Amino acid sequence: MDVFQALTGGGGIRFDKNRFARDVQLFHPHLADASASGSSPAESSKQASSVGGQNGKGTQASIVVPKELDFFGSAAKTGKLEEDGTSDKAKGKRKRVDGGEDAEEDASEGTGISEGPVTKETLSTFLKANRIRTKGTDVPFPLASWRELEERWKVHKYLVRNLHGTGWKTPTPIQKGAMGVMLDNRDLLAGAPTGSGKTLAFLLPILYHLGVPAAKKEGFRAVIVSPTRELAQQIYEQLRKLCQGRKWRICVLNNTRVTQAEESADPMTRKKYDILITTPLRLVHAIENNELDLSNVQHLVLDEADRLLEQNFLAQTDSILAACSHPKLRKALFSATLPSGVEEMANTFMVDECRVIVGTKDAANERIEQSLVFVGSEDGKLHALRSLIQEGKLKPPVLLFVQSIERAKELFHELVYDGLHVDVIHSERSKVQREGVIQAFKRGDVWVLICTELMARGIDFKGVSLVLNYDFPQTVQSYVHRIGRTGRAGKQGEAITFFTKDDAPYLKTVVNVMRQSGCDVPQWLLELKNPSQNAKKKLKRAPIERKDVRVAAGSIVGRKESIRKREMKEGSKRRKRKEDASNKAEARGTGKEPATVV
Numbered sequence: 098m099d100v101f102q103a104l105t106g107g108g109g110i111r112f113d114k115n116r117f118a119r120d121v122q123l124f125h126p127h128l129a130d131a132s133a134s135g136s137s138p139a140e141s142s143k144q145a146s147s148v149g150g151q152n153g154k155g156t157q158a159s160i161v162v163p164k165e166l167d168f169f170g171s172a173a174k175t176g177k178l179e180e181d182g183t184s185d186k187a188k189g190k191r192k193r194v195d196g197g198e199d200a201e202e203d204a205s206e207g208t209g210i211s212e213g214p215v216t217k218e219t220l221s222t223f224l225k226a227n228r229i230r231t232k233g234t235d236v237p238f239p240l241a242s243w244r245e246l247e248e249r250w251k252v253h254k255y256l257v258r259n260l261h262g263t264g265w266k267t268p269t270p271i272q273k274g275a276m277g278v279m280l281d282n283r284d285l286l287a288g289a290p291t292g293s294g295k296t297l298a299f300l301l302p303i304l305y306h307l308g309v310p311a312a313k314k315e316g317f318r319a320v321i322v323s324p325t326r327e328l329a330q331q332i333y334e335q336l337r338k339l340c341q342g343r344k345w346r347i348c349v350l351n352n353t354r355v356t357q358a359e360e361s362a363d364p365m366t367r368k369k370y371d372i373l374i375t376t377p378l379r380l381v382h383a384i385e386n387n388e389l390d391l392s393n394v395q396h397l398v399l400d401e402a403d404r405l406l407e408q409n410f411l412a413q414t415d416s417i418l419a420a421c422s423h424p425k426l427r428k429a430l431f432s433a434t435l436p437s438g439v440e441e442m443a444n445t446f447m448v449d450e451c452r453v454i455v456g457t458k459d460a461a462n463e464r465i466e467q468s469l470v471f472v473g474s475e476d477g478k479l480h481a482l483r484s485l486i487q488e489g490k491l492k493p494p495v496l497l498f499v500q501s502i503e504r505a506k507e508l509f510h511e512l513v514y515d516g517l518h519v520d521v522i523h524s525e526r527s528k529v530q531r532e533g534v535i536q537a538f539k540r541g542d543v544w545v546l547i548c549t550e551l552m553a554r555g556i557d558f559k560g561v562s563l564v565l566n567y568d569f570p571q572t573v574q575s576y577v578h579r580i581g582r583t584g585r586a587g588k589q590g591e592a593i594t595f596f597t598k599d600d601a602p603y604l605k606t607v608v609n610v611m612r613q614s615g616c617d618v619p620q621w622l623l624e625l626k627n628p629s630q631n632a633k634k635k636l637k638r639a640p641i642e643r644k645d646v647r648v649a650a651g652s653i654v655g656r657k658e659s660i661r662k663r664e665m666k667e668g669s670k671r672r673k674r675k676e677d678a679s680n681k682a683e684a685r686g687t688g689k690e691p692a693t694v695v
């Protein structure tokens with residue numbers, strides 16, 4: 098088996114040998130001779146495949162890995178690349194990090210278990226069936242159905258009514274596990290896959306505890322912090338639906354600079370407010386300028402908690418924690434990824450907290466079909482993208498992630514002439530532009546949305562069919578969150594990740610996620626070495642330096658060509674309009690109907 102078969106065979110990895118003939122030759126110099134002798138690279142690589150002796154998917158094959166592909170030297174040690182193409186899943190097993198084997202059940206829909214309240218006797222079966230793991234002292238029992246909100250906690254009727262208004266028949270596993278903890282007013286650390294309904298799991302208990310809107314000015318009683326203003330806005334919209342029928346005063350603060358005029362016209366300190374949804378930077382700014390007082394906050398939620406406890410945000414999160422000085426402050430941390438360092442940090446400021454984890458910690462949503470596509474070098478990316486388009490694999494709506502604002506802009510300029518309905522979103526665009534793009538994407542006017550890490554977390558676009566990682570993500574968390582923009586709320590999704598030779602040393606981090614979430618991964622990929630901690634840190638600090646998108650595409654010429662084509666099209670349209678007009682004039686003169694142009 099040749100390396101390209103190893104790369105393409107059965108493991109969710111595709112490689113277009115015709116298109117990337119140059120790369121094929123790079124790995125198989127002898128193919129250059131073959132193509133010189135008239136055979137196509139594809140034919141040649143078939144010939145090369147048979148040299149390896151074994152061919153076809155899932156066959157027992159002893160493969161010698163070419164030096165260029167043995168990124169980690171592991172094949173050199175073992176002398177083989179792939180034992181068989183069968184993944185753990187195909188073998189009917191899915192191994193979990195905790196050593197158990199997962200039941201093949203649907204995590205976000207019911208469990209088939211009776212909806213009666215959980216008892217001491219049924220607790221363990223219930224947790225197992227919902228793949229919930231809990232830790233802590235006297236962790237409150239999960240709720241099995243919405244009915245329990247009224248029966249067990251006497252949740253207000255308007256809240257239950259609004260909840261039923263959503264049409265959601267049963268709580269998702271994280272809602273089952275985490276809501277009980279929050280409703281019982283305990284500190285909480287909660288982890289569950291992307292798109293599994295974590296937002297509701299914290300919004301409803303907050304409203305439950307606040308009871309009724311404040312009658313007098315008491316300051317904020319609940320604060321929800323999110324890393325981006327898009328996410329803050331989304332949380333606000335979900336909260337508003339849940340609040341219908343009550344006059345809750347909710348304030349959304351985000352990173353937009355508040356002008357002096359706005360501040361004096363609407364000083365938050367003088368207003369009655371109940372709930373604050375905010376980005377950290379803006380909140381810290383408001384605290385420092387005495388715009389608001391957080392001493393009455395009794396519920397603090399850090400959404401995307403691991404992001405908020407990362408170096409960039411840590412100082413701000415610390416300031417927020419310090420400003421929330423109420424002795425009865427309860428804290429809840431939510432994320433789809435909770436690296437152990439983050440958990441350790443959380444332990445330092447949480448009190449007698451409960452830990453609720455759904456599924457395998459830090460794994461991707463299992464409804465997402467994940468694949469890796471080797472594109473050779475940067476030069477291969479645009480070709481690979483265009484071949485996905487030609488093959489009809491780029492089914493809108495698509496989110497396409499790149500590693501920097503600059504690259505987002507460059508790629509936008511490349512694709513905008515391709516007839517794709519494409520737009521771009523990043524933090525340098527104005528608030529109005531960002532909101533406009535999001536609305537256009539939601540309406541379906543934008544098919545492919547090029548984005549940076551800004552859109553990686555929390556954003557809930559219904560029905561994104563494909564996430565394309567044009568640039569390899571810098572951390573495993575970024576990978577999990579990026580691809581988590583598809584496959585949400587029980588829907589299926591697809592994620593494709595391009596990788597170049599430069600990304601290869603980090604490939605195993607994604608492979609690990611793929612394996613944990615039950616994707617088919619060939620054995621040789623599983624045998625790759627994990628990158629060292631240092632290498633991971635380095636990549637986290639700064640992305641891989643990549644060739645400019647336009648240079649890689651050789652497209653200074655390409656773009657000129659597109660402009661020329663566009664001008665030709667416009668010229669032809671102008672001529673057509675002129676012709677039509679003169680036909681009509683002629684028809685008017687002769688009394689005949691002009692010919693209809695279809």
Ligand SMILES: Nc1ncnc2c1ncn2[C@@H]1O[C@H](COP(=O)(O)OP(=O)(O)OP(=O)(O)O)[C@@H](O)[C@H]1O
Binds near residue numbers: 267291292554555
């Ligand atoms: N009980 C439920 N039944 C069905 N759908 C639900 C339920 N609860 C929430 N949803 C829907 O699931 C989708 C994802 O919810 P949400 O945005 O809260 O996910 P999340 O777990 O916070 O994801 P992420 O980790 O990406 O932030 C939303 O569209 C939401 O409307």
